[in-house]
Amino acid sequence: MAERAFHETPVADGCYLAGGGALFLSAFLHWAASGPGSGLRGHALVDAVVALGRSVPVLSTGRLTILWYLVPALGTASWVGCGLSGAHSRASRIIAAGAFVVSVVVGAAFVHLLTWSRVGWGPVVAVTGAIALCLAAWWPRRHQRGASAAPGSGPSPGTP
Amino acid sequence: MSDLQDRLERLAQRGTPRGGDAVLEAAKTSVEHDAVAAIGMDPSRRQSPRRHFSSLVAAAGVAATLFVGMLAFSAFLGAGGGSDSPEGAVRQLADAVSHEDALAAADVLAPEEVQSLSRTIDQTARRAQELQLARTASAPLAGLDLSVDNLDLSTETMADGYVKVTVSSGTLSSQTQNEKFAPVMQRVLRNTTGPKGQVDLARLAKSLNLPTFVMTVKRGGQWYVSAAYTTLEYIREANQLPPADFGSGVRATATLGADTPDAAVTEAMQALQRSDWKTLISLAPPDEIPVYDYRDALMQLGADNQTHFTIDKLETTSTVSGDTAKVTLHTAGTTDSGRWALDGGCFKPPLQDRLVSTSAWCALTPYYTVLPFYGSSPASVASAQVTVVRKDGRWFVSPVGTALDLIDRYVRDFTQRQLYTMLNVPELLPVDATLTLGRPVTQDDRRGGAYVYALDAHRGDRFLGLVTWDPPAGDSYGGAAVLVYSPDGEVMRDSYDLIDGRGLEIPTDGTYRIVVRPYFQRITFTVWPEAQAPEAAKHPPTEGMYDGCHPTGNGGETCSSSASVGTSSSSSSSSSSSTSSSDAGTTGTCVTGSDGLTTCRDVTSSSSRSSSSSSSGSGGVTATTATSVPGG
Numbered sequence: 001m002a003e004r005a006f007h008e009t010p011v012a013d014g015c016y017l018a019g020g021g022a023l024f025l026s027a028f029l030h031w032a033a034s035g036p037g038s039g040l041r042g043h044a045l046v047d048a049v050v051a052l053g054r055s056v057p058v059l060s061t062g063r064l065t066i067l068w069y070l071v072p073a074l075g076t077a078s079w080v081g082c083g084l085s086g087a088h089s090r091a092s093r094i095i096a097a098g099a100f101v102v103s104v105v106v107g108a109a110f111v112h113l114l115t116w117s118r119v120g121w122g123p124v125v126a127v128t129g130a131i132a133l134c135l136a137a138w139w140p141r142r143h144q145r146g147a148s149a150a151p152g153s154g155p156s157p158g159t160p
Numbered sequence: 161m162s163d164l165q166d167r168l169e170r171l172a173q174r175g176t177p178r179g180g181d182a183v184l185e186a187a188k189t190s191v192e193h194d195a196v197a198a199i200g201m202d203p204s205r206r207q208s209p210r211r212h213f214s215s216l217v218a219a220a221g222v223a224a225t226l227f228v229g230m231l232a233f234s235a236f237l238g239a240g241g242g243s244d245s246p247e248g249a250v251r252q253l254a255d256a257v258s259h260e261d262a263l264a265a266a267d268v269l270a271p272e273e274v275q276s277l278s279r280t281i282d283q284t285a286r287r288a289q290e291l292q293l294a295r296t297a298s299a300p301l302a303g304l305d306l307s308v309d310n311l312d313l314s315t316e317t318m319a320d321g322y323v324k325v326t327v328s329s330g331t332l333s334s335q336t337q338n339e340k341f342a343p344v345m346q347r348v349l350r351n352t353t354g355p356k357g358q359v360d361l362a363r364l365a366k367s368l369n370l371p372t373f374v375m376t377v378k379r380g381g382q383w384y385v386s387a388a389y390t391t392l393e394y395i396r397e398a399n400q401l402p403p404a405d406f407g408s409g410v411r412a413t414a415t416l417g418a419d420t421p422d423a424a425v426t427e428a429m430q431a432l433q434r435s436d437w438k439t440l441i442s443l444a445p446p447d448e449i450p451v452y453d454y455r456d457a458l459m460q461l462g463a464d465n466q467t468h469f470t471i472d473k474l475e476t477t478s479t480v481s482g483d484t485a486k487v488t489l490h491t492a493g494t495t496d497s498g499r500w501a502l503d504g505g506c507f508k509p510p511l512q513d514r515l516v517s518t519s520a521w522c523a524l525t526p527y528y529t530v531l532p533f534y535g536s537s538p539a540s541v542a543s544a545q546v547t548v549v550r551k552d553g554r555w556f557v558s559p560v561g562t563a564l565d566l567i568d569r570y571v572r573d574f575t576q577r578q579l580y581t582m583l584n585v586p587e588l589l590p591v592d593a594t595l596t597l598g599r600p601v602t603q604d605d606r607r608g609g610a611y612v613y614a615l616d617a618h619r620g621d622r623f624l625g626l627v628t629w630d631p632p633a634g635d636s637y638g639g640a641a642v643l644v645y646s647p648d649g650e651v652m653r654d655s656y657d658l659i660d661g662r663g664l665e666i667p668t669d670g671t672y673r674i675v676v677r678p679y680f681q682r683i684t685f686t687v688w689p690e691a692q693a694p695e696a697a698k699h700p701p702t703e704g705m706y707d708g709c710h711p712t713g714n715g716g717e718t719c720s721s722s723a724s725v726g727t728s729s730s731s732s733s734s735s736s737s738s739t740s741s742s743d744a745g746t747t748g749t750c751v752t753g754s755d756g757l758t759t760c761r762d763v764t765s766s767s768s769r770s771s772s773s774s775s776s777g778s779g780g781v782t783a784t785t786a787t788s789v790p791g792g
Contacts, residue, residue: 017217020221024224024228027228030259032259032261033259034259034260034261034301034302035260035261035302036261036262036264036281036282036285037263037264038260038261038264039252039255039261039263039265039267040261040263040264040267041231042231042232048264048282069228069231069232072224072228072231073225073228073229073232075224076221076222076224076225076227076228077225078221079217079218079220079221079224080217080218080221080222080225081221082214082217082218082221083214083215083216083218083219083220084218086214
């Protein structure tokens with residue numbers, strides 16, 4: 001059944017895979033363009049950025065660190081979901097939605113902590129990847145060749 | 161019936177007319193085909209490439225997820241620094257430099273060497289923002305662009321876990337963009353153009369006839385750049401000394417050091433007095449300062465170097481917290497030049513007895529402390545301690561820990577007043593008070609900071625000022641430097657006229673800023689309308705002292721040849737800070753030039769200090785007696 005979903009929506013699948021790749025890649029890019037934290041990742045990055053004195057309401061250092069690691073993790077999880085059940089499966093959509101929320105929250109936190117002028121490519125690529133995931137997951141079926149509904153995908157928005 | 165007849169006829173006309181056997185065979189084949197299709201064999205074969213690709217994607221996803229998980233897990237468990245290879249560590253350092261990221265640079269330095277360097281960097285960056293030296297603590301170096309490019313490295317294994325990384329090629333480019341600096345820094349750099357520079361990294365040690373290299377060490381499975389090993393290896397190679405015994409210090413830790421923190425400091429002081437380099441080496445933490453690994457080289461280097469001082473008093477007090485102890489040192493002794501003493505961070509060098517009061521030399525004169533001149537609080541200096549660390553049950557004197565502790569104190573104590581004074585931009589300080597003519601203001605800041613007073617004046621007004629001081633012990637520096645800034649923020653060329661008896665004439669209406677910088681004394685400053693000024697203001701101690709000299713915009717001054725003793729007409733200039741001195745009947749102003757030499761002009765002729773002529777700038781010889789005083 002999964003195989004029927006995969007490759008029957010090549011554009012959506014490709015976009016979904018690229019979005020997941022962007023999320024994964026973001027972990028290896030500079031989240032701070034310059035200054036403290038620009039060469040760091042993970043908890044060291046968050047520690048360095050938070051140590052600058054600004055803070056994000058509700059997001060402690062620990063929470064922000066976990067969310068930061070969730071960004072590439074959701075990217076790789078999206079590959080698993082896409083490979084098993086296709087980009088339009090319920091699982092893939094849940095992952096896409098989760099990736100979008102997490103990326104936007106982490107990206108906004110870094111903008112707040114660093115200010116726009118110091119934000120590197122990391123948050124930008126992460127949010128872009130999450131948007132790509134969402135677009136692919138809810139890609140209108142009328143654009144698909146030989147569309148056959150994937151199990152659990154449900155009706156797509158915009159599908160006549 | 162007719163209907164059935166019609167349907168049979170239409171059926172008979174379909175396809176090619178066949179015999180009964182052919183029809184049966186076709187039916188049999190069709191049934192087999194349908195049966196195979198029913199159990200799903202055929203579609204599987206047709207979709208095999210798809211299944212293969214989707215499985216590949218899923219497998220890649222699982223592998224990548226595991227990788228991210230491991231990354232997170234190792235980051236939480238490990239130190240989070242270093243690199244996977246020696247070359248990687250150096251490239252990571254270069255990347256940190258390119259991004260002006262001091263914290264990332266600290267992250268790739270050997271952790272036992274830098275210790276709390278990250279905390280110090282972080283604290284310094286935040287303090288820079290508080291003091292408005294940087295626009296933001298997150299980018300304290302904004303405005304300075306560094307870039308390391310075309311880095312080509314080669315490696316040489318020195319021992320297991322010790323690799324020398326040689327820079328075969330590479331460039332370090334730098335550029336400053338003044339507009340990106342904080343306003344204070346823009347003011348400081350106002351007379352400089354944004355320099356663009358490029359350095360060939362492969363030829364940094366050309367003067368030593370050595371290639372540029374960096375030593376890397378392996379710690380906890382990760383590679384780090386070692387500043388200590390790099391420095392020591394350069395010393396060794398430049399002096400052609402015996403090779404290091406890499407790692408021997410760490411292996412011998414349990415046999416080195418001292419039994420207690422106090423013993424470590426005491427033995428270090430005594431070893432220094434005896435020029436006993438071997439003992440001194442054994443008291444340094446082997447992982448922090450690997451001098452033990454280089455003991456043969458350093459012993460050979462130090463064989464001809466002897467210290468010349470005695471210790472007749474040595475007391476220590478210590479507090480221990482875990483594996484770290486803080487030891488306060490009280491010691492004194494003699495040298496060929498006189499007595500010296502050290503109490504906490506207050507260092508009294510020999511030869512200074514006649515310059516300062518012996519009763520309060522530390523609190524009154526930050527010159528004589530182990531911390532830099534400006535910004536050091538006397539209380540903080542007095543409580544400065546030596547950091548001692550425990551390794552393998554033995555105690556070692558920690559130079560890095562002690563230095564970082566002192567830097568932390570210094571950064572913490574630094575005030576905006578002292579910083580702006582040091583940077584020669586005191587006019588940017590907030591106004592302390594508005595002057596009332598004829599009413600004196602008193603300042604008791606003995607840490608060298610300047611005070612700013614506002615004075616509303618009109619064109620043509622003439623003023624006279626007077627600085628008096630109150631030396632507590634009779635033989636201290638006195639007076640103050642006074643500069644006047646016009647409403648447009650520029651220093652008035654005739655500023656000195658205010659306090660040297662000539663009188664300052666105001667060129668335009670507006671609010672002027674008068675910057676008064678006491679010379680570490682309690683001073684009183686008063687300004688009068690010239691017509692109402694007392695005789696003391698018309699003939700002050702500074703009368704004639706500034707003849708021919710004018711302040712410059714960068715905090716220095718220029719003096720014309722009229723104030724010079726010499727045969728040719730010429731001018732001299734100096735910059736940076738100026739101080740005034742009063743010493744056993746001598747009063748004068750000292751100007752510290754960029755070369756670090758302080759030139760003092762005597763006001764009275766009865767100087768008891770050793771004096772000599774001092775050339776300042778190009779050309780003339782200043783018409784003063786001059787002496788070098790300890791600079792800050």
